[in-house]
Amino acid sequence: MSTPVSTAETTPAGEHDLLALAERWVGQARPGEQLEVAVASSTSTSVKAYRGEVESFTSATSFGVGIRVITEGRQGFAHCGTFDEDALADALADARDNAGFAQPDQWNGLAEADGVAPVVHDLWNPAVTSTDPARKVALALELERAVLAGDPRITGVRESSYGDSAGEFAIVTNTGPRSVGRSTSCWLSVSSLASDGSETMTGYGVDVGRDPAALDVERVAADAVERATRLLGGKPVPTQRLALVLEPRLAATVLGIVAGTLSGEVVLKGRSPFGERVGQLVASPLLTLVDDPTDPRSLGADTWDGEGLACRRNVLLDAGVLQGFLHNSYTGRRSGTASTGSAVRGARSLPGVGAQALAVTPGSGTLDELIAGVDHGFLVQSMTGLHSGVNATSGDFSVGAEGLMIRHGQLAEPVREVTIASTLQRLLLDVIAVGGHIEWLPSGSGSAPLVISEVALSGT
Amino acid sequence: MSARTASRSAANTSGASGSALIDEAVVRRALDAALSAGAGFAEVFAEDVRSTSASLDDGRVEDVVTGRDRGAGVRVVVGDTTGFAHTADLSEAGLLAAARTAAAVAAHAPAGAVRELALHGGGQLVRRRPDGEIDPSTIAKAAKVALLGRADEAARAARLEGTAPGEGIVQVAARYSDSRRRTLVASSEGTFVGDEQVRSLFSVSCVAKGDAGLQTGRETIGRTAGWELFDAYDVEELARTAAGRALRKLAARPAPSGTMAVVIASGSGGILFHEACGHGLEADLVAKGASAFAGRVAEQVASPLVTVIDDGTMAGEWGCYGIDDEGRPAQRNVLIEDGVLTDYLWDHLRARKAHRPSSGNGRRQSYRHLPMVRMTNTFIGQGTSDPDEIVASTERGIYVAQLGGGQVNTASGDFVFGMTEAYLIEGGEITEPIRDGNLIGNGPAALGAIDAVGDDFAMGGPGTCGKDGQGVPVGTGTPTLRVPALTVGGTAA
Numbered sequence: 001m002s003t004p005v006s007t008a009e010t011t012p013a014g015e016h017d018l019l020a021l022a023e024r025w026v027g028q029a030r031p032g033e034q035l036e037v038a039v040a041s042s043t044s045t046s047v048k049a050y051r052g053e054v055e056s057f058t059s060a061t062s063f064g065v066g067i068r069v070i071t072e073g074r075q076g077f078a079h080c081g082t083f084d085e086d087a088l089a090d091a092l093a094d095a096r097d098n099a100g101f102a103q104p105d106q107w108n109g110l111a112e113a114d115g116v117a118p119v120v121h122d123l124w125n126p127a128v129t130s131t132d133p134a135r136k137v138a139l140a141l142e143l144e145r146a147v148l149a150g151d152p153r154i155t156g157v158r159e160s161s162y163g164d165s166a167g168e169f170a171i172v173t174n175t176g177p178r179s180v181g182r183s184t185s186c187w188l189s190v191s192s193l194a195s196d197g198s199e200t201m202t203g204y205g206v207d208v209g210r211d212p213a214a215l216d217v218e219r220v221a222a223d224a225v226e227r228a229t230r231l232l233g234g235k236p237v238p239t240q241r242l243a244l245v246l247e248p249r250l251a252a253t254v255l256g257i258v259a260g261t262l263s264g265e266v267v268l269k270g271r272s273p274f275g276e277r278v279g280q281l282v283a284s285p286l287l288t289l290v291d292d293p294t295d296p297r298s299l300g301a302d303t304w305d306g307e308g309l310a311c312r313r314n315v316l317l318d319a320g321v322l323q324g325f326l327h328n329s330y331t332g333r334r335s336g337t338a339s340t341g342s343a344v345r346g347a348r349s350l351p352g353v354g355a356q357a358l359a360v361t362p363g364s365g366t367l368d369e370l371i372a373g374v375d376h377g378f379l380v381q382s383m384t385g386l387h388s389g390v391n392a393t394s395g396d397f398s399v400g401a402e403g404l405m406i407r408h409g410q411l412a413e414p415v416r417e418v419t420i421a422s423t424l425q426r427l428l429l430d431v432i433a434v435g436g437h438i439e440w441l442p443s444g445s446g447s448a449p450l451v452i453s454e455v456a457l458s459g460t
Numbered sequence: 461m462s463a464r465t466a467s468r469s470a471a472n473t474s475g476a477s478g479s480a481l482i483d484e485a486v487v488r489r490a491l492d493a494a495l496s497a498g499a500g501f502a503e504v505f506a507e508d509v510r511s512t513s514a515s516l517d518d519g520r521v522e523d524v525v526t527g528r529d530r531g532a533g534v535r536v537v538v539g540d541t542t543g544f545a546h547t548a549d550l551s552e553a554g555l556l557a558a559a560r561t562a563a564a565v566a567a568h569a570p571a572g573a574v575r576e577l578a579l580h581g582g583g584q585l586v587r588r589r590p591d592g593e594i595d596p597s598t599i600a601k602a603a604k605v606a607l608l609g610r611a612d613e614a615a616r617a618a619r620l621e622g623t624a625p626g627e628g629i630v631q632v633a634a635r636y637s638d639s640r641r642r643t644l645v646a647s648s649e650g651t652f653v654g655d656e657q658v659r660s661l662f663s664v665s666c667v668a669k670g671d672a673g674l675q676t677g678r679e680t681i682g683r684t685a686g687w688e689l690f691d692a693y694d695v696e697e698l699a700r701t702a703a704g705r706a707l708r709k710l711a712a713r714p715a716p717s718g719t720m721a722v723v724i725a726s727g728s729g730g731i732l733f734h735e736a737c738g739h740g741l742e743a744d745l746v747a748k749g750a751s752a753f754a755g756r757v758a759e760q761v762a763s764p765l766v767t768v769i770d771d772g773t774m775a776g777e778w779g780c781y782g783i784d785d786e787g788r789p790a791q792r793n794v795l796i797e798d799g800v801l802t803d804y805l806w807d808h809l810r811a812r813k814a815h816r817p818s819s820g821n822g823r824r825q826s827y828r829h830l831p832m833v834r835m836t837n838t839f840i841g842q843g844t845s846d847p848d849e850i851v852a853s854t855e856r857g858i859y860v861a862q863l864g865g866g867q868v869n870t871a872s873g874d875f876v877f878g879m880t881e882a883y884l885i886e887g888g889e890i891t892e893p894i895r896d897g898n899l900i901g902n903g904p905a906a907l908g909a910i911d912a913v914g915d916d917f918a919m920g921g922p923g924t925c926g927k928d929g930q931g932v933p934v935g936t937g938t939p940t941l942r943v944p945a946l947t948v949g950g951t952a953a
Contacts (some may be wrong), residue, residue: 396896
């Protein structure tokens, strides 16, 4: 094996450089023109291990610039993947030209300062960029070894990888907001293969953090090993109705889809099944759901949103009652309220609206205790086809699933090639238990296990 | 057996070295730098993408967006290790820096002798352009935006016979986009060629409102083609199709649950093969033991009615190109012939290890990504059954008129795909519409069970295939066919 010792050739521009770059271009605003410049720069490393060797090692620096122009209510946008002066000049000219083809909208406008004080997070850990590449390679290799040694039925690892990124982001407007931030993250992930001689099952493990030294190789490996091996022998079961037990990572997936229907953009355009239900009980009283990027425990924690406003805590569901929706400055203005600091974006896209640190309020009980309380149920281990079988407008929810049957409070036989189906509306109302411990997930969500009654499982 | 719409035109080659993204001498020096540490293979992939999109929503043209993205990725292979770096800086200094970074993975390998590099192809373009292609960049933005308004109006005016008063289309989103992607590939094996891919896309999504809540309908056209696409397709008709789907579903009942016969309509149903076997035939997954089709070449893996082809040469189709992202010309590859597995799909790296040529399936999302084995346009060939007869001979089941995407676990072979327009089949007749949901099956089992293939082959709409975080444009196609037993993921008994 060769030990790579590569490092990124170029270090990203420092914070002040990004801010200065954005300010210089915003300075070109014409009278009567609103101008926003978003600038991003990141360096990343990716190592993939396979059979004790480095399969690939990627080291790269990326740039992105997005320029938004609003003139007389018309919005135009252009982006480029470089800080090259000529490219930026082209992008500004294009954004202006593009605005001429959009139709005017009285609610269009950049964000304006709203006095909400930022909760400043330190999301930068120099360890990510200073860690020796050889150590990063070693992590990916150690992870693969740990999975292979984890169980005799493990036949291989499809991919064992270490990755990290260090990024900086600045947004400058000529309407007030001006923000800059930087963050680092690193992760380990592995996809394992287990076989009993006749069929092959897969298991996935992942850990994300801000310090490479804190990534937990053993836990990721154990997760991937257990998830692949416990499915061996899995078969479809007969079609039936039963209780679903969702582990935190799957509960977060379902709640993330629900949060998508609570975006002001979706609601204003009449695409949300919950659009007219503020103040009503739309979920089990056990469910309280907040989006709070000011919570430092979330990997989605941030100081500023995608329009340069301070991130803040927003309550979506309080004991099952719908409290309101998430907004960026456009949807807030148009709905007669204000931005909730929920603009999400990359530099090369227009700001949308979304949750970034969604969390449930814990109930009580561990996952094992919740399982013990279910007489007839299904512990879901993975869901597939979320993009093809969930309609966030009608609410129809139908996904492929693998997992374990629960009989009389005990985990029983493995199950695969079945679907579980309901509607988003029913799933929320049918929550009968929320676990007592919050797990903070790679997605930024903080989630507890959920038990949902009377879901349709379709099998043989 | 071949698809009747699989018209192919020869690749147009034009000597266009003057317009190559990077000068030959600079490429040569970058490859030398990449090879300097003793690598066995080095490659420079440069890309320049220009895109324009316009979107209408809520009755108003919201945004017109343009983008430009250009850069290069340098790949260096030493033994079994690939080093990769990319840069947005196409100057000689930028390329040399990326080349040195990529080569650094080989720093501990013995320095090999500097090789004399011979480049072939002169950086010429190998384009696979449809006849009469009109470059979208020559069309005024106003004309592109005008399409949106026409689609919006047509969708909102759509009515179905029997639509109750108070029911109707309440929201419409329409999107136009085009892109022009120029590529250049130069490698230490002498490759030095380019491609230019022009794609155009138009989609309409509608929301209908009725007593039972909201429903959605969507229709998309996308071709590897320019503005002439809109001479051939009427966006108003497209909008009415999308609206009709949403309106019909207002009366839809919950989908059934359990195992039953599934008839899949010609066209977009080709996604079934993309998921049920396409991914499992990708040589990288096969080599890692992550495919239910590993080690099964020359075996009967599907019904004798099934011939599966992946064809990157189908001019105009969404997954078509002149050369792949490793410089290899697109090919027509027969993967399963009359049910027998004939070959997998290959990229450069996997083919090199297996001492065989690549099948022209090395693709990447952008210059920021490493290439891997990907599908192009995947479809099954023409059958002989009358599609009406296939439905008439089905006592009970569902008829899937439009599919919305899918996902597969290649190791177990289990796959799902979504139905976005589907109906019950009762007593050999298509009856009531059913609500959206997924179907689940096992690839090898489903392929083996197919018991009828129609004579009405059609390609479906454009798709984006995701694998390991990279999305690439792909096409799918199929005639009407029947799988006697798939699990339908509904809620009704």
